[in-house]
Amino acid sequence: MLPHERIEANALLPTRPRAVDGAMTRPDCPDPDAPEPGSAQWWLERAATENRRRPRDGGLSTTKIVTAAVDLLREDGVDALTVRRVAERLDTSSASLYRHIAGRDELIALIADHVMGDIRLVRTGRGWRADAEALMHETRRVILSQPLPPAVGRGTAGYGPNTLRLVDAALELFLEAGSSPEQAAFNTTTMIQFVAGAVDIQRSVAGRGPLGASRSDGFARLLASLPAERYIALRTAGAAYVAAPTDDVFAHGVAMFLDGVASRLPAPDAE
Numbered sequence: 454m455l456p457h458e459r460i461e462a463n464a465l466l467p468t469r470p471r472a473v474d475g476a477m478t479r480p481d482c483p484d485p486d487a488p489e490p491g492s493a494q495w496w497l498e499r500a501a502t503e504n505r506r507r508p509r510d511g512g513l514s515t516t517k518i519v520t521a522a523v524d525l526l527r528e529d530g531v532d533a534l535t536v537r538r539v540a541e542r543l544d545t546s547s548a549s550l551y552r553h554i555a556g557r558d559e560l561i562a563l564i565a566d567h568v569m570g571d572i573r574l575v576r577t578g579r580g581w582r583a584d585a586e587a588l589m590h591e592t593r594r595v596i597l598s599q600p601l602p603p604a605v606g607r608g609t610a611g612y613g614p615n616t617l618r619l620v621d622a623a624l625e626l627f628l629e630a631g632s633s634p635e636q637a638a639f640n641t642t643t644m645i646q647f648v649a650g651a652v653d654i655q656r657s658v659a660g661r662g663p664l665g666a667s668r669s670d671g672f673a674r675l676l677a678s679l680p681a682e683r684y685i686a687l688r689t690a691g692a693a694y695v696a697a698p699t700d701d702v703f704a705h706g707v708a709m710f711l712d713g714v715a716s717r718l719p720a721p722d723a724e
Contacts, residue, residue: 487555491562491609513545515553519567522560526600534560561605566613568599574622581630582711588623589648589707596652603653611645620645631718640714647710651703661699669695 488494503515521542526534535557540547554560572595577583611620623644627637654660660667672695676687687694 489610490555490558491565491612493610493612495559495562496612496614513543513549513553515563517543518550518553518560519563522564523567523600526564531600531602531605536560561601562609562613565599565601565609566611566615568595568601568615569613569619570615571595571598572615572619574618581626582715585623585626585630585644585711585714586707588619588626589644589710590703592619592645592648593652593703596649597655603656627714630714632714636717644710647706651706655699661697661702663698663700665696665698666694 488498518539522534522539525538525542529538536547536550536554539560540550543550554563572588572591575587575591577587611617620641623641624637627640628634632640655662658667666672673692676684676691684691
């Protein structure tokens with residue numbers, strides 16, 4: 454597999470077998486025992502169902518459905534994301550889509566993983582730290598550009614093939630650096646949470662942008678109006694806090710995180 458190659462949902466790990474003859478149950482007939490969309494069990498059962506399919510050449514597929522859904526999201530936003538609208542975009546019926554997905558929640562889980570396939574896994578040739586830094590910046594780039602709103606994207610578990618591809622790449626880097634399996638697992642989890650959290654803040658209306666903190670007009674006057682004996686540290690460093698650009702803040706956080714990882718690696722001559 455090439456470092457940048459996306460894993461298509463219907464090619465490896467993609468819909469839960471809740472049906473007869475490979476068709477999915479409709480959302481108005483829910484299965485109380487069905488796993489949560491995006492969970493590990495859900496992806497496992499999707500793989501079993503997809504492996505039983507015998508799609509016609511040029512026929513409807515999970516990949517086509519997800520691609521159409523992503524295009525719809527980018528053009529009309531998350532409120533427009535319905536099975537009916539995606540079906541219209543594919544010039545087919547909702548019933549046809551229900552043979553591949555059980556409803557909107559499953560579609561969102563598939564989209565959330567699909568966009569992670571845009572992450573390019575590239576080795577810099579400059580060692581584990583440079584590779585980890587590049588991976589963090591690349592993951593941030595992709596999540597920032599993905600069409601799902603932060604609150605929606607956070608609602609899906611990370612067990613799809615493209616998300617697992619990212620996790621595997623990060624674990625590999627930290628293991629190669631000399632971390633123990635447990636340390637590599639914590640490093641990877643911390644890395645992903647840091648990047649995702651930074652992106653969530655940046656994408657929010659109260660986030661930080663290229664010119665610093667948003668909605669900060671009047672900050673200096675606000676601070677000056679407060680009692681002189683309070684917020685002493687803010688009076689010293691507040692201007693720098695407000696002015697720090699988002700890219701610089703992210704790069705600083707990456708460096709601090711990787712400094713911490715490096716500080717816990719065994720000494721070069723340690724057995």
